[in-house]
Amino acid sequence: NAGVTQTPKFQVLKTGQSMTLQCAQDMNHNSMYWYRQDPGMGLRLIYYSASEGTTDKGEVPNGYNVSRLNKREFSLRLESAAPSQTSVYFCASSEARRFTDTQYFGPGTRLTVL
Amino acid sequence: GNSVTQMEGPVTLSEEAFLTINCTYTATGYPSLFWYVQYPGEGLQLLLKATKADDKGSNKGFEATYRKETTSFHLEKGSVQVSDSAVYFCALSDRRSGAGSYQLTFGKGTKLSVIP
Numbered sequence: 001n002a003g004v005t006q007t008p009k010f011q012v013l014k015t016g017q018s019m020t021l022q023c024a025q026d027m028n029h030n031s032m033y034w035y036r037q038d039p040g041m042g043l044r045l046i047y048y049s050a051s052e053g054t055t056d057k058g059e060v061p062n063g064y065n066v067s068r069l070n071k072r073e074f075s076l077r078l079e080s081a082a083p084s085q086t087s088v089y090f091c092a093s094s095e096a097r098r099f100t101d102t103q104y105f106g107p108g109t110r111l112t113v114l
Numbered sequence: 115g116n117s118v119t120q121m122e123g124p125v126t127l128s129e130e131a132f133l134t135i136n137c138t139y140t141a142t143g144y145p146s147l148f149w150y151v152q153y154p155g156e157g158l159q160l161l162l163k164a165t166k167a168d169d170k171g172s173n174k175g176f177e178a179t180y181r182k183e184t185t186s187f188h189l190e191k192g193s194v195q196v197s198d199s200a201v202y203f204c205a206l207s208d209r210r211s212g213a214g215s216y217q218l219t220f221g222k223g224t225k226l227s228v229i230p
Contacts, residue, residue, distance in 0.1 A: 004157070042118075042203060042220035043158070058217065090157055099207040100146045100165045103218060105157035 002026055004106035006091050012112045013081045021076040021109050023091030031094045032074035033058075033103065034066060036087040043090065049074055081113045116141045120204045120221035127194055127228050135189040135224050137178075137204035145206040147171075147180050147187040148218070152201045161189075161202070194228045201225045 007022045025032065030051045035043040045058030049068040063085060065077045074093075078085060089109045094101040121136040139145065146165040150158040162171030167182035176191045187204060204221040 040222055042222040043218075044220075045217055048217070092158075100163075101207075102148075102160045102163065105150075105159065107155075107157045 004091055004093055004104055006106040006109050008109060010110050014114050017081050018079050021089055024073045025093040029093035030096050033092040034076045035090045038087050083113045086113045116208055116219045118204050118206055118219055118221035120224055124225040124227060129196055129228055129230050130193045133191040133194045135202055137187045139185050139206050141206055141208045143208045145208040148205040149178055149189050150203045196228045196230055199226055199228050
């Protein structure tokens with residue numbers, strides 16, 4: 001039981017390049033989330049998917065797109081990377097979209113945009 | 115909107131010292147409250163939670179009580195160990211967050227270092 005997995009662990013991009021961050025969970029969870037973590041800022045929600053086939057914007061969606069490929073997988077795409085997107089990205093999942101639910105986090109992807 | 119304020123770090127303690135990390139919140143509804151912990155190089159994991167007023171969450175010797183009257187959820191541990199060195203995040207979720215959505219709102223995190 002791997003929980004939430006993310007690839008890659010590290011990535012360096014040049015400004016304007018594109019890339020996709022991959023996330024998968026094996027807990028049969030309905031909801032999945034993408035966060036970014038910046039020093040002194042805590043975690044901020046980029047996008048979430050309440051259930052397979054749906055996605056919604058979070059607090060900081062600009063410059064990102066997401067795809068809920070199936071129940072297990074939720075990817076985050078940067079179409080044209082900018083230095084302001086240098087951050088650590090975390091994927092998370094939860095059983096259902098209730099306010100009491102625990103979210104389970106992946107190990108993170110450290111992205112640097114030059 | 116919702117917000118979480120937790121004490122600034124870093125906090126450095128000697129082993130076996132008492133730990134308190136303060137957390138207060140602002141929410142429009144009746145939130146659930148969480149403490150997450152992030153060990154170096156890892157993702158966040160749930161430490162404890164409380165879903166209604168006066169509930170006490172506890173795990174691994176850590177405790178926090180949901181105080182609605184003071185809008186607080188302070189984290190405490192009686193005797194910290196070196197292995198407790200990590201970043202601690204207070205968070206809330208509220209059934210009224212957004213347009214009927216559910217989101218976690220995080221504090222900025224408090225880094226704890228425990229020295230032998």
